[in-house]
Amino acid sequence: MKTLLIIDANLGQARAYMAKTLLGAAAHKANLEIIDNPNDAELAIVLGESLPNDNALNGKKVWLGDIGRAVAHPELFLSEAKSRAPAAAAPAASGGPKRVVAVTACPTGVAHTFMAAEAIETEAKKRGWWVKVETRGSVGAGNAITPEEVAEADLVIVAADIEVDLAKFAGLPMYRTSTGLALKKTAQELDKAVAEATPYQPAGKASQAATEGKKESAGAYRHLLTGVSYMLPMVVAGGLCIALSFAFGIEAFKVPGTLAAALMQIGGGSAFALMVPVLAGYIAFSIADRPGLTPGLIGGMLAVSTGSGFIGGIIAGFLAGYMAKLISTKLKLPQSMEALKPILIIPLISSLVVGLAMIYLIGKPVAGILEGLTHWLQTMGTANAVLLGAILGGMMCTDMGGPVNKAAYAFGVGLLSTQTYAPMAAIMAAGMVPPLALGLATMVARRKFDKAQQEGGKAALVLGLCFITEGAIPFAARDPMRVLPCCIVGGALTGAISMAVGAKLMAPHGGLFVLLIPGAITPVLGYLLAIVAGTLVAGLAYAVLKRPETEVAAKAA
Structure with missing residues (x-):
C-alpha cells in the first residue's frame, strides 16, 4: 500500500528524522511503500497533534498518531495505521489554493534562485498543489510562466532578494519573501502566503499607494543588490578580457593594433567604464522603476567622470531613484499632460538634480575618499x-x-x-x-x-x-x-x-x-x-x- 508520511514541523528536525528513518525501515515488513506524492497515496500517516487542513488527503485513509509511539514501536504502529485508519478522515480544505505560480531571484542568479525554486516545488507538491516556479537566474527567465498559467493561478509567491518585473501578475494575490526564507522555512512561508497574500498592482496603477509601503520596506539593501546583480556580468566579462590582455604581457596592451590592446579596450575601456553607470542606473530602477533608469545612468556616468567611482555611483543611484519616485508620486498634472511625465518631466528634472549634485556637491569629496581608500588598500x-x-x-x-x-x-x-x-x-x-x-x-x-x-x-x-x-x-x-x-x-x-x-x-x-x-x-x-x-x-x-x-x-x- 502506498503510504504518505506527514510529520508536524513543530516536533523538531531530529525527532522527525528519527521517526522517518525507523518507520521507513519497518514499512517493508508491513507491506507499505513510503512515497512523497500525496496524489498517489492510499494511506496517509500523520505524526502530530492534529490533521493538516489539506485537500490532497480527502478520500484517503488517514491515521493520526503519536511520534513517541511511532519511534518506540514502529512495526506495531504501522500495523495499527494500516488496519484501523478510517477512510475520508481528512477535513475539507478551507479554500486553500490549488494552483500556485512562483518567481525566484537572487543577486547573482546562481544558487539561491534555483535552490529556493526546488524547495517551493517540493513543499507545494507535498500539499497536493499544482505549482510552477519561474527562475530569474543569471541566464534570464527559466521555466517561464505562460499567460494561460497566470490566468488560472490562485496565488503568486515571489521569493526574490532583488527587484523583478512582476507586471504580468497584476491583480493576483501575491506574497513576497526572500530566497533565504523560502529555502530554510519553506512550509512556514507557504502557510504565510496563503494567509497574507494581497492583490498585486504594478507601480503606476491606481492602487500604487497601497503597495508602495510594502515595496519600500524592502529597504536600501535590496535596491543595492539589484544594482550589483545587473553590474556583475559586466564585471566578470571585463575582468576576464583584461586578464587575457595581461596574458600577452603586462605592458603588451600599450602597443596599438595588437590583440592585447583590443582586449584591454573591450575590458578596461568599455566593460569597466560601464560598471558604475549600470550599478547606479539599476539601483535607481529598483527604487522608481523605469523613470529612475535615465537619471541613474547619468549620475553613474558623472561618478566615473568626477572620479568618485563606485561609492559615488551608489550615492547617485539612490539619489536618482528617490528623486524620480518623488516626482512621479507627488507632482500632479492635468490629465492632458500626464503622458509627458515619464518621457519629459521626470527624466529632465531628476537628471538635472542628480547631475548638478554630482558635479558641485558629491563628486569631488567622494573622489577624495575613494582615492584615500584605494591608496590605503594598495600601500x-x-x-x-x-x-x-x-x-x-x-x-x-x-x-x-x-x-x-x-x-x-x-x-x-x-x-x-x-x-x-x-x-x-x-x-x-x-x-x-x-x-x-x-x-x-x-x-x-x-x-x-x-x-x-x-x-x-x-x-x-x-x-x-x-x-x-x-x-x-x-x-x-x-x-x-x-x-x-x-x-x-x-x-x-x-x-x-x-x-x-x-x-x-x-x-x-x-x-x-x-x-x-x-x-x-x-x-x-x-x-x-x-x-x-x-x-x-x-x-x-x-x-x-x-x-x-x-x-x-x-x-x-
Missing part, C-alpha cells in the same frame, strides 16, 4: 592586509549567501573599478571554503553522517569549486552551532593567507574554473594554498566536533 602593510583578509573571509562564511556575505562581496566587486584586485581574491577564496570543508568532513568522518548527508557532501564539493557558498546551507541549517564557527575560522584563515601572499583576482566569480583563463588569478599556487588551508581547518574541525546522527536522533527522542 597597506602585511599586517593590515592579513587583518582585512581575515575580516572579509569571516564575513563570507557568516551567513552563507546572506546579507553579511553579500555586503563583503559587493565591497570586493566595487573595488575592481579602482583596479584593486586583492580583496576580491580573498573574498572568493573564503567563499569557497564552507561547501568544500563540509564536503571534506563527510569524507573524513563518514560514520557520523547518514547516507543523505554523505551524498550532500559530494554535491557541496562541486558547488564549492564553483564558488557557490550556498552549498553549505543544508549542513548549516541542521547544525549551525558547530558548522558556522568552523566555517568562519576557516574562511578567515583563507582570506588572511590570500592577502598575505598578495593574490589578485580579475573576475569576481567562477571559482577555481577561473584558473582556465591565463592571468585571471595570481599567484596560482599561493591562492590554492589559501583555499586548501582554510578547507582543511574548517573541515577537520567539524569532523571532530560533529556528533553522530544516531546519537543526535536518540537524544532528541
